Amino acid sequence: MSDIWKDLNELQPIVLKMITNSLTKDRVAHAYLFEGDPGTGKKKTAFYFAKSLLCEEAGDRPCNECSNCRRIDSGNHPDVHMVEPDGLSIKKQQIVYLQQEFSKTAVESNRKIYIINHADKMTASAANSLLKFLEEPAADTVALLLTEQAQRMLPTILSRCQLLSFKSLPPALLKNKLIEKEVSLPMAALVSRLTNNFEEAFRLGTEEWFAQSRKIVLKLYEVLLKNPLEAMVKLQEDFNGHFKDKQQVSVALDLLLLLFKDLLSIQTGEEQGLAYPDQLALLKNTALHSSIVNTTEQITAILEAKRKLDANMNPQLLMEQLVLKLQGGASFV
Numbered sequence: 585m586s587d588i589w590k591d592l593n594e595l596q597p598i599v600l601k602m603i604t605n606s607l608t609k610d611r612v613a614h615a616y617l618f619e620g621d622p623g624t625g626k627k628k629t630a631f632y633f634a635k636s637l638l639c640e641e642a643g644d645r646p647c648n649e650c651s652n653c654r655r656i657d658s659g660n661h662p663d664v665h666m667v668e669p670d671g672l673s674i675k676k677q678q679i680v681y682l683q684q685e686f687s688k689t690a691v692e693s694n695r696k697i698y699i700i701n702h703a704d705k706m707t708a709s710a711a712n713s714l715l716k717f718l719e720e721p722a723a724d725t726v727a728l729l730l731t732e733q734a735q736r737m738l739p740t741i742l743s744r745c746q747l748l749s750f751k752s753l754p755p756a757l758l759k760n761k762l763i764e765k766e767v768s769l770p771m772a773a774l775v776s777r778l779t780n781n782f783e784e785a786f787r788l789g790t791e792e793w794f795a796q797s798r799k800i801v802l803k804l805y806e807v808l809l810k811n812p813l814e815a816m817v818k819l820q821e822d823f824n825g826h827f828k829d830k831q832q833v834s835v836a837l838d839l840l841l842l843l844f845k846d847l848l849s850i851q852t853g854e855e856q857g858l859a860y861p862d863q864l865a866l867l868k869n870t871a872l873h874s875s876i877v878n879t880t881e882q883i884t885a886i887l888e889a890k891r892k893l894d895a896n897m898n899p900q901l902l903m904e905q906l907v908l909k910l911q912g913g914a915s916f917v
């Protein structure tokens with residue numbers, strides 16, 4: 585648990601600094617809005633903040649050892665309340681219940697903290713109840729509202745909160761975190777280019793179907809280079825059996841796109857941050873025999889295929905057209 589500070593300092597250094605400042609200068613606001621994509625550490629930060637406020641040890645970081653810290657970690661502290669959507673929304677009764685709890689003085693500490701996760705999912709009447717609550721804050725109350733979509737929230741609520749923006753994880757940092765969790769380097773490099781959400785990246789990076797997808801796309805690419813005329817056969821043999829529906833073909837197109845983007849990076853002299861670092865030799869060899877103009881055309885063809893897929897074109901037909909276009913681009917080899 586003692587790594588939380590280190591994790592947050594790596595993940596959200598600016599947010600952490602702002603929180604630490606408000607604590608050390610004793611300028612804690614009544615309400616905060618944590619806004620950012622899934623997986624950016626909003627909930628973790630909310631618990632870190634609650635612990636910092638209630639920790640029995642003096643200091644600008646929570647000790648993670650005292651009774652308050654431990655009860656917050658296990659979700660059992662009487663002065664820390666968490667509200668989550670009940671089904672699809674946060675209902676008025678949930679906010680009313682919260683207000684009743686907060687009308688009592690703090691049970692044990694001199695502060696009470698409430699965390700509303702997915703605050704944008706409040707119904708209109710729940711949001712109005714909360715607004716009244718925010719308009720007359722008790723001196724000892726701190727509200728932490730968490731959302732992925734601040735634009736969906738009432739402006740009157742937003743204007744009463746101090747906004748803290750959570751930045752998405754940069755691919756290099758996400759890649760390293762995945763490797764720490766024993767995802768292989770090739771998989772970590774690839775999935776960290778597809779998403780900036782750690783949980784999703786970890787799921788993809790350890791999924792058999794996805795590992796197989798990567799292999800099949802690489803095979804198709806190699807055939808396109810070496811025996812372009814066989815690419816259509818390869819498509820029918822391996823590809824169509826594995827990438828069956830629209831969503832799966834969309835993954836395949838993303839994987840193919842990243843491969844050609846890697847090629848373009850190498851052609852322009854950039855070898856850092858590749859999605860396929862283990863294919864460097866193959867890509868370098870291809871780069872020797874191809875031009876930037878060609879690669880750009882191939883990338884355009886893949887992007888065009890992605891648009892057609894979104895417009896519900898038949899995935900098999902679409903892939904056949906794409907392979908013909910990519911063949912044209914590779915025929916100079």
Ligand SMILES: [Zn+2]
Nearest residue numbers: 639647650653
């Ligand atoms: Zn503590």
